[in-house]
Amino acid sequence: MDWQSWHENYRSFSPLQLRLEEVCQQVTEAINAVAPSRVQVLSLCAGDGRDLLKALQSGHTSKEVDATLIELDPGLVEQGRKAFAEHGLSDSVQFRCADATSFATYQGLPKADIVMVCGVFGNVRGPHVQQLIFSLKAFCRQGARVIWTRSLNEFDDGETAAQEIRGWFAQAGFQETVFTRTPEGTFAVSSVAYGAEQTPLPSTGRMFEFSAFWEVH
Numbered sequence: 360m361d362w363q364s365w366h367e368n369y370r371s372f373s374p375l376q377l378r379l380e381e382v383c384q385q386v387t388e389a390i391n392a393v394a395p396s397r398v399q400v401l402s403l404c405a406g407d408g409r410d411l412l413k414a415l416q417s418g419h420t421s422k423e424v425d426a427t428l429i430e431l432d433p434g435l436v437e438q439g440r441k442a443f444a445e446h447g448l449s450d451s452v453q454f455r456c457a458d459a460t461s462f463a464t465y466q467g468l469p470k471a472d473i474v475m476v477c478g479v480f481g482n483v484r485g486p487h488v489q490q491l492i493f494s495l496k497a498f499c500r501q502g503a504r505v506i507w508t509r510s511l512n513e514f515d516d517g518e519t520a521a522q523e524i525r526g527w528f529a530q531a532g533f534q535e536t537v538f539t540r541t542p543e544g545t546f547a548v549s550s551v552a553y554g555a556e557q558t559p560l561p562s563t564g565r566m567f568e569f570s571a572f573w574e575v576h
């Protein structure tokens with residue numbers, strides 16, 4: 360799968376542009392809503408990080424933000440590092456070019472106030488979706504928000520998948536704060552809050568399996 364080509368969809372595919380707007384808004388709201396004045400963000404399968412960059416550039420939050428973006432594709436990491444550097448953010452935003460499915464990748468990172476899981480669930484199948492959601496607890500400080508997306512396309516019954524994801528987040532101890540569909544109905548974008556105790560992060564093992572599809576997720 361050529362994920363750099365996938366990112367080209369942001370130029371012309373309006374549903375993805377609308378998803379970006381919504382993610383940016385929810386990330387901005389989350390930055391303002393969480394308690395710490397210095398906010399720690401973690402993004403899984405972050406791509407070039409444009410959603411976080413857009414939120415940080417929105418002018419709607421004045422908090423300090425530190426972020427770690429996990430992304431496997433070195434070209435996207437390079438692109439993302441350059442974009443954040445152009446905005447003077449290279450000291451506070453770090454890319455980790457690594458496998459987001461492996462617990463080992465996250466060793467040494469601080470617990471997060473905001474965890475971004477955007478464009479991921481459409482590429483995860485069966486029991487791995489639930490496994491991923493339950494694992495997210497280990498990244499969260501108490502009061503953290505997770506922002507997630509899911510395509511609602513019919514070919515893989517996205518609407519049902521989105522409802523299952525909502526249910527699993529609830530079972531895992533997250534409380535939904537926002538659930539919305541992009542205006543033309545192509546994507547669900549949601550925020551959930553984690554109010555329970557912090558849980559330990561396993562040091563080894565596989566958190567989920569990522570199976571790429573050609574559709575825009």
Ligand SMILES: C[S@@+](CC[C@H](N)C(=O)[O-])C[C@H]1O[C@@H](n2cnc3c(N)ncnc32)[C@H](O)[C@@H]1O
Nearest residue numbers: 362404405406430431432458459460477478569
């Ligand atoms: C659908 S894109 C989403 C990118 C970004 N989160 C967004 O919403 O714009 C999926 C991303 O996951 C990355 N990816 C795929 N497998 C990965 C893995 N095992 N570890 C980290 N990133 C991975 C791809 O390179 C791609 O950038």
